Amino acid sequence: MKVKELREMTTEELEQQIRETQKELFNLRLQQVSGQLENPARVKELRRSLARIKTIQNEKVER
Numbered sequence: 001m002k003v004k005e006l007r008e009m010t011t012e013e014l015e016q017q018i019r020e021t022q023k024e025l026f027n028l029r030l031q032q033v034s035g036q037l038e039n040p041a042r043v044k045e046l047r048r049s050l051a052r053i054k055t056i057q058n059e060k061v062e063r
Contacts, residue, residue: 006056014057021050
């Protein structure tokens with residue numbers, strides 16, 4: 001998801017996006033442990049996406 005799209009979201013939408021990303025990341029980690037992970041780069045992508053969302057969320061709180 002692009003930063004511009006994230007900045008347009010409300011705090012509730014950002015919270016929902018965080019929950020969804022964390023859930024997907026958890027599922028990918030389970031797949032990684034069991035040896036079924038097909039795209040290991042997706043884990044890195046999700047971690048960075050989660051960091052972006054949290055950064056934007058913190059920016060909104062500070063305003």
